[in-house]
Amino acid sequence: EVNKKHEVRQIETASRKPDRPETTIREEDIFKDLTGRDEQIRTVLTKGVAGIGKTVLTQKYTLDWAEDKANQDIQFIFPFTFRELNVLKDEKFSLVELVHHFFTEAKEAGIWSFEDFQVVFIFDGLDECRLPLDFHKTTILTDPRKSTSVDVLLINLIRGKLLPSAHLWITTRPAAANQIPRNCVCMVTEIRGFTDPQKEEYFRKRFRDEEQASRIISHIKTSRSLHIMCYIPVFCWITATVMEDVLETRERGELPKTLTEMYIYFLVVQVKVKKVKYDGGAETDPHWSPESRKMIESLGKLAFDQLQKGNLIFYESDLTECGIDIRAASVYSGVFTQIFKEERGLYQDKVFCFIHLSVQEFLAALHVHLTFINSGLNLLEEQKSQLFKIFKGKNKPNVFYQSAVDKALQSPNGHLDLFLRFLLGLSLQTNQTLLRGLLTQTGSDSQINPETVGYIKKKLSDNLSAEKSINLFHCLNEMNDCSLVDEIQQSLSSGSLSTDELSPAQWSALVFILLSSEKDLDVFDLHKFSASEEALLRLLPVVKASNKALLNGCFLSKRSYEALSSLLSSQSSSLTELDLSNNNLQDSGVKLLSDALQSPHCTLKTLRSLSGLSSFFSLCCLFCRLSACNHLERSCEALSSVLSSQSSSLRDLDLSDNDLQDSGVKLLSAAVKSPHCTLETLSLSHCLITKEGCTCLASALTSNPSHLRELDLTYNHPGDSGMMLLSAGLKDPHWRLDTLRYGECLVGKEKLEKLSFPYFLFLSC
Structure with missing residues (x-):
């Protein structure tokens, strides 16, 4: 089954699941049969959304083995990443040569056969794979000393044709899990994010001041969007970073309550860090400079262009397409270390990525917004004739935002859902004010929001799928409009709700309220x-x-x-x-x-x-x-x-x-x-x-x-x-x-x- 749901949708779904007993597996027992059936577990597929800790888990497994803490019956562990394997796309290796290429110690030890050893292969990040993994047309390969393309090697290793005695551990984000046929996997595991108690525990450990921690926890609970996103450890860190800065600089000022506000504050905090740490400026100095503006504009273009292609990992060719050379990218990752990072494996070219998918989506929305505000260009238009069209007339911002709504609704896998939330959040004058210094001008039309809100409510009456309707309600929330939800909520509270007379939009609002409730949906x-x-x-x-x-x-x-x-x-x-x-x-x-x-x-x-x-x-x-x-x-x-x-x-x-x-x-x-x-x-x-x-x-x-x-x-x-x-x-x-x-x-x-x-x-x- 192809998982076509955006990761934020998956996170929201997971946050609503009622508590029920589940089998917990420790990472050191990943290949052990805990069911009592004494079955051999050869291949394990571990799923988890971006930032949930898949890579860290495999690293801990390897480290515990190397330090003689666990799994001492295993002779060799060979950890690979698909990022490293991608650069070998056009080369040929045998399985033994591939191991020697990455792990020279094995070659130096004269090991040319692995059939007589207990071996574990780890392949981290299937979702980043750019190799053509076609399990239906690939020829069968059983000799680990015969050379072929890397994708053929991997397919035969996963299918068990090549080195069937080996154990395989593959990690992936959920959307890419279907690339591996179900009959090739013995066990599927999932890394879960923070539970509600663990979210609180994180903030209480981060903020030692009990009153401060309680205020932050209480505030996060009032915003369903923020509370849901704290399921991801990385987002907890982002939230804590922002809250710490806001509490220090604004004393008892209002805390950010939408995703857009949170990410704007996060961006501003990182720019301030750059100004003080790298430019020698003072805390009170204006933090936006021509250089930092150029960096953010370039990263925004990269984020948007690659989001359109579905790429989350960027190679030199991807950067070149966006007009960024490799040296500039290295500088960006060295300065904005908490936004954009550079990674290098043992034998791979440099690769770059944003610290989390949501950061890429925010910067992509910011790029589209900046482009429109500064020049009137709508980057979401598909036709080239429209791409460079400058909207004219009173309603041009409304046309822009409405086209973004349409574009997101047309997406089959919801890849623009969070992008749309950010883009519509950026339409608010209050949020644009937070970005002063980056924005040279702002959209000041007071009619933008009412007309866009009306357009979204009209769409909610079109019998959309539940997932698309829920995202549109989150969009309304980013625009500070809760009228439709409040209307149904009041009827529910008073006991006067009559479902016989509800419009499609009101039905959608009722679904959103029930799914957004903090109460477990037990019955x-x-x-x-x-x-x-x-x-x-x-x-x-x-x-x-x-x-x-x-x-x-x-x-x-x-x-x-x-x-x-x-x-x-x-x-x-x-x-x-x-x-x-x-x-x-x-x-x-x-x-x-x-x-x-x-x-x-x-x-x-x-x-x-x-x-x-x-x-x-x-x-x-x-x-x-x-x-x-x-x-x-x-x-x-x-x-x-x-x-x-x-x-x-x-x-x-x-x-x-x-x-x-x-x-x-x-x-x-x-x-x-x-x-x-x-x-x-x-x-x-x-x-x-x-x-x-x-x-x-x-x-x-x-x-x-x-x-x-x-x-x-x-x-x-x-x-x-x-x-x-x-x-x-x-x-x-x-x-x-x-x-x-x-x-x-x-x-x-x-x-x-x-x-x-x-x-x-x-x-x-």
Whole structure:
């Protein structure tokens, strides 16, 4: 699945996820199987947004090994970066020659074979790769001493054709993770950012003055944008840098509350540092000089041009395209060390990058804004005839900002979302005043904001995707306009909200409010708004971010099940429990949800469906009252397929009050036999099961043994012989089943051992 979401969208999604248990892996255990299945983990893919600490993690792993602190069973660790490998794009190496090229010690030691050693290859920064990694057309290579292109080497190493005994650790930003086929990766891990308590801990450690730290923490919490971005350690550092300067120079002055203000202050702080540290100036001297203006203008052009191309790492050729020579770039990185940095590997050319993607996007927006203010040129226009067109007339700023909105909305992957926030934030006169000295003139038209705000609100009525709508609300926030949100918020607070009369823009505002709330989205109950299909489809982003969704009795149609199927298959869904009681699913609904529940991204653990007295409580498929046996059998086949799927995470399954009969139980038993089946509780009350069905269940429980711990067969017709087969299993030490329900009685393993079997049968009747 291609992740087309901008990283800020991913961060915002992660910040909304309800807390739930996750498997934590220490970096020294990255290749160890912690599941108890004793499986070999060859290739690990670690994801994380920019600035989250992927490179630092791999460096710590290598350092701990080098200092004999961990993983001493490994003989060699070879850490590579894709930045280093990019410059070898047109050269040929064998795997051994590539190692010798970067690690001369191995060559000097006369090591020309790695098959007999425990070796770890680290490839850091897949998102920076400029090699053509085509896993479908590359020829197979098995000889580590045969020369070929670097991309062919990497592909065969990752596929396990080359040096299959080696371990590989690849790091990447989420958007590039899909470059590696899923079947080539044994385990995917993710580096998470700061939790809310860790954010507070960071600022309390940075600011020793308790009152000062509390004020900063309290202020950040009042701005949802700032609080979300503090998920990234780098942004916490940026925020702390700005807050420290503002508190020192403005005493009790107002702290920046939008992203645009924060980054303007950050830029000004870095310019002041340059003035004092490198130019010998005083703190009170004007910090903008012709030289510093030229530097920022050049960096802004580089940021914008490369953002358009999707480049975050810049080589000499990239700089040349932007009119910056390598010597000037080195000076910039030496002066603006906290904005732009130069890096050099052991054998690579110089490479440059901004300290974080958001810094590049801010400078790109600043460049576009400066160009327009100073010359009237709109750099966002695609046609060359328009590129150099100077807007004339009263509304030229509005045309400019509106074209930026349109351009960002057209982006399929949201790569201009944060750029747009910054650009619209820069339209404010107050923010332009903060940049005096850099701006030679400012846009002073008092009608800019109202007309641009109106244009954005009009766009919000166009039934945009949830992600695009949310970004537009953040844009309004950057422009200090919260009218639409305040209007819905007041209705919510007073209890007077009527969803029957909401416009598309107001629906979007409601979604934004619910997703921006500091309260965890533990339970979403559609009945609190409107038990209708329209309300569900409007509020799907909230359902997606919730832990549990109650959609019972909402008269849903196939359209809703298509939307829910897409939601459940999404990588960013947080939903673990879904109640679809008293909805008419039919076969089409069963099929759609079954397909979704087989997705490796599905996190659902419990799915409940009731129709009249029939129920289904699970994570894998759902049943309504299907009276025709052939329909029911097809549903059982679909469910069996889901339960047997490697991606299934079903724990609890309730199929009570469905006429499964022995034929349906036979299909389910086949699924229970699967080593991938994770069922722990199975309820089959009132399902017309006889001895034949019980025999199938007993066989399934014996052959695996399964994970099943509790089985409910109340109000069925197994007969004494059927019950004897299953109850005997309670005494089998290999079975995990420890609770069997039959009739009105509950008999556990401990009690059964103390009772004679005839007495057990008597209790069960």
